[in-house]
Amino acid sequence: MENLNSYLIVSAVLFSIGTIGVLTRKNAIVMFMCIELMLNAVNLTFVAFSRYLGNLDGQIFVFFIMTVAAAEAAVGLALFISFYNNKESIDVDDANLMKW
Amino acid sequence: MFDKVWLIPLFPLIGFLINGLFGKKIKNEAVIGGIGTLMIFLSFLVSCGILMQMIGLPPEQRVFEKVLFPWIHSGNFKADMAFLVDPLSVIMLMVVTGVGSLIHLYSIGYMHGEEGFYRFFAYLNLFCMSMLLLVLGSNMLVMFIGWEGVGLCSYLLIGYYFHKKSAGDAAKKAFVMNRVGDFGFLIGLFTLYWWFGSNHNIWTINFVEIKAASHLLPFGGVVTFATLCFFVGATGKSAQIPLFTWLPDAMEGPTPVSALIHAATMVTAGVYMIGRMSFVFIKSPETMMVIAVVGAATAIFAATIGTAQNDIKRVLAYSTVSQLGFMFLAMGVGAFSAGIFHLMTHAFFKACLFLGSGSVIHAMHHALHKIHAHDDAQDMRNMGGLRKAMPITFITFLVSTIAISGIPGFSGFFSKDEILWMAFANSYHGNLNVVLWGIGAVAACFTAFYMFRLVFMTFFGECRINSKAKSYLHESPLVITIPLMVLGALAAVGGYIGMPKILGMLPNYFEHWLEPVFALANEYGSTYAHHGAHPSHAIEWGLMGLSVVIALIGIAIAFTMYVKNTELPGKFVAAFPTLHRVVYNKWYIDELYDFIFVNPCKAAGQFLWKGFDVLVIDGVVNGVANVVMGLSGIFRYVQSGYIYNYAFSMALGVVVMLGYYIFK
Numbered sequence: 001m002e003n004l005n006s007y008l009i010v011s012a013v014l015f016s017i018g019t020i021g022v023l024t025r026k027n028a029i030v031m032f033m034c035i036e037l038m039l040n041a042v043n044l045t046f047v048a049f050s051r052y053l054g055n056l057d058g059q060i061f062v063f064f065i066m067t068v069a070a071a072e073a074a075v076g077l078a079l080f081i082s083f084y085n086n087k088e089s090i091d092v093d094d095a096n097l098m099k100w
Numbered sequence: 101m102f103d104k105v106w107l108i109p110l111f112p113l114i115g116f117l118i119n120g121l122f123g124k125k126i127k128n129e130a131v132i133g134g135i136g137t138l139m140i141f142l143s144f145l146v147s148c149g150i151l152m153q154m155i156g157l158p159p160e161q162r163v164f165e166k167v168l169f170p171w172i173h174s175g176n177f178k179a180d181m182a183f184l185v186d187p188l189s190v191i192m193l194m195v196v197t198g199v200g201s202l203i204h205l206y207s208i209g210y211m212h213g214e215e216g217f218y219r220f221f222a223y224l225n226l227f228c229m230s231m232l233l234l235v236l237g238s239n240m241l242v243m244f245i246g247w248e249g250v251g252l253c254s255y256l257l258i259g260y261y262f263h264k265k266s267a268g269d270a271a272k273k274a275f276v277m278n279r280v281g282d283f284g285f286l287i288g289l290f291t292l293y294w295w296f297g298s299n300h301n302i303w304t305i306n307f308v309e310i311k312a313a314s315h316l317l318p319f320g321g322v323v324t325f326a327t328l329c330f331f332v333g334a335t336g337k338s339a340q341i342p343l344f345t346w347l348p349d350a351m352e353g354p355t356p357v358s359a360l361i362h363a364a365t366m367v368t369a370g371v372y373m374i375g376r377m378s379f380v381f382i383k384s385p386e387t388m389m390v391i392a393v394v395g396a397a398t399a400i401f402a403a404t405i406g407t408a409q410n411d412i413k414r415v416l417a418y419s420t421v422s423q424l425g426f427m428f429l430a431m432g433v434g435a436f437s438a439g440i441f442h443l444m445t446h447a448f449f450k451a452c453l454f455l456g457s458g459s460v461i462h463a464m465h466h467a468l469h470k471i472h473a474h475d476d477a478q479d480m481r482n483m484g485g486l487r488k489a490m491p492i493t494f495i496t497f498l499v500s501t502i503a504i505s506g507i508p509g510f511s512g513f514f515s516k517d518e519i520l521w522m523a524f525a526n527s528y529h530g531n532l533n534v535v536l537w538g539i540g541a542v543a544a545c546f547t548a549f550y551m552f553r554l555v556f557m558t559f560f561g562e563c564r565i566n567s568k569a570k571s572y573l574h575e576s577p578l579v580i581t582i583p584l585m586v587l588g589a590l591a592a593v594g595g596y597i598g599m600p601k602i603l604g605m606l607p608n609y610f611e612h613w614l615e616p617v618f619a620l621a622n623e624y625g626s627t628y629a630h631h632g633a634h635p636s637h638a639i640e641w642g643l644m645g646l647s648v649v650i651a652l653i654g655i656a657i658a659f660t661m662y663v664k665n666t667e668l669p670g671k672f673v674a675a676f677p678t679l680h681r682v683v684y685n686k687w688y689i690d691e692l693y694d695f696i697f698v699n700p701c702k703a704a705g706q707f708l709w710k711g712f713d714v715l716v717i718d719g720v721v722n723g724v725a726n727v728v729m730g731l732s733g734i735f736r737y738v739q740s741g742y743i744y745n746y747a748f749s750m751a752l753g754v755v756v757m758l759g760y761y762i763f764k
Binding site for chain 1: 741742743744747751
């Protein structure tokens with residue numbers, strides 16, 4: 001495991017792409033996918049460090065994160081469908097009831 | 101029998117509970133009235149039993165204290181729920197339960213058909229219980245329960261017709277004025293308790309213990325302060341200057357209430373309290389003088405107002421204030437037993453007068469109601485000539501009027517003459533005596549005048565009632581006239597138990613009876629009394645004759661003005677319009693009090709409401725809310741509602757935190 005840096009760079013790039021996507025896109029599903037991207041960037045970091053340090057803790061964390069992400073996907077999609085039924089749209093700008 | 105004394109207040113309490121809780125369901129007037137009357141009558145029977153037993157005992161064994169249960173025991177302070185039976189309280193018991201029973205009986209007839217019949221009897225029973233507690237209390241705190249209780253019942257019963265604004269106002273006025281006096285009573289109580297405790301380590305409020313320790317009290321000084329405070333309490337309850345204006349207004353209540361509470365019993369509480377603590381009051385010559393002067397001033401002052409009133413009950417109300425003034429005059433000149441004697445005879449004839457006026461009002465109201473007229477049933481200008489229609493009421497009323505006027509042979513003569521004589525011959529007030537006697541004698545003349553004016557205007561002359569109503573005038577039913585006859589008889593002969601020694605026909609049982617109660621006070625009094633030449637019997641005879649002549653003069657004036665030359669009063673008013681207006685408006689005392697006390701109080705209340713409460717209190721509360729709202733008005737723009745804004749702020753936060761740790 002001589003090339004830790006390249007894994008970390010890929011991870012950072014993925015995380016930044018995800019962040020920028022969440023900040024700039026309006027479509028809820030796209031935003032959701034960007035969040036998944038960020039999570040997976042973190043996963044990549046976990047696995048890379050786990051391998052590098054020879055400690056399995058990081059990989060176990062990754063399993064938990066993937067489980068949570070799966071649950072999140074289920075809940076999130078349900079929310080979007082419900083939202084779509086009400087507003088005929090999944091644009092997050094239309095979800096503004098809590099606004100001042 | 102003595103240890104059954106707790107039954108006396110218990111019976112009216114039971115009556116109060118039955119009528120108060122279930123009266124609305126019972127509905128039957130005979131049952132409700134019967135329970136109320138029976139309960140107080142049972143108390144009367146127990147009182148009679150106690151009196152009989154006491155008569156059989158030698159004087160030194162006539163004091164008995166019955167402790168029902170320990171009430172408050174805290175450190176040095178000890179107050180039991182305890183009753184004191186002695187010659188003084190027995191007399192009061194007899195008056196309260198005896199006159200009370202008659203008035204309850206009368207009320208069955210008088211209140212017939214009134215809405216809230218049960219309420220009336222419940223209050224009346226509650227009043228009797230409070231009054232009996234006041235009379236029987238063996239310490240000042242039990243007395244104070246009764247003292248407050250009678251004030252409360254007075255309030256409830258004056259405001260019996262609570263839908264009338266005037267009745268509600270009168271009730272409030274009575275309550276507030278009584279509270280002013282009660283405050284004085286409490287301060288006096290505390291002062292006495294504190295003085296005995298801190299100076300002699302005698303922490304007591306028990307009358308018997310205070311009496312036993314009373315030789316420790318100094319003359320004047322702290323005693324003057326304490327007794328003056330007590331006297332303020334007495335002026336409130338007994339309607340003396342300066343706290344008398346509530347009593348005439350109290351006539352808004354039903355007439356039996358006026359008879360029982362505002363003539364015969366409650367208003368005498370102040371006199372009784374001074375009698376109960378005579379051994380304390382006599383220790384302060386200054387207080388004695390204040391009491392005598394206030395009593396005499398009230399007697400003449402109220403009597404003058406009584407001469408110009410047209411409402412039959414108002415005349416009697418001012419007469420009551422005036423007679424109470426006589427009682428205080430007696431207390432102030434150290435003639436305690438004469439004061440209590442007048443209290444008793446006054447209870448007889450004044451109750452009879454009030455009930456008689458109630459009978460008249462009842463008949464007038466009934467007659468006016470029949471023809472649907474709205475004339476005032478209490479205004480004497482609408483009456484006249486009633487003696488033919490109401491013979492029993494007329495005779496009993498006349499007997500009582502003669503008694504109050506002080507005609508020899510009737511009860512009022514003995515008691516009033518005794519007071520006037522003691523005002524003249526007492527050895528406490530020196531040169532003031534003649535003045536006190538003079539004021540008393542003039543007040544007696546006024547009394548005879550306004551009472552006979554009342555009788556002449558009501559029962560003699562032409563019938564001035566609406567001519568159609570005339571045929572409906574008739575005598576009241578027996579349930580009303582029986583109490584009248586009993587009280588009339590008592591008013592006539594009740595005085596013979598207290599005949600002055602000088603007349604020599606009968607010994608003065610009454611004074612003799614009360615001698616052990618007031619012996620100590622007289623002993624203290626004699627240490628500073630002026631031992632001058634005692635006025636001779638000739639003077640006493642002369643003064644007695646003079647007071648009879650004075651009374652006859654008053655009657656003669658009334659006869660001339662209201663029977664022979666009925667246009668004379670009108671001429672008199674025309675000749676002295678200002679004087680009449682001032683007297684008719686009660687010397688503008690109510691207006692004066694409004695100006696000095698009521699209006700400033702209202703203004704202060706207005707200020708505290710509009711100024712302090714609205715501006716300061718509400719200002720602080722609303723101010724805090726406004727500040728929070730203003731700040732949140734700024735911060736709410738943070739909540740844009742756009743998810744990317746929130747996400748951006750989160751990301752920015754992360755960047756800032758990371759930056760901080762990297763570059764620090």
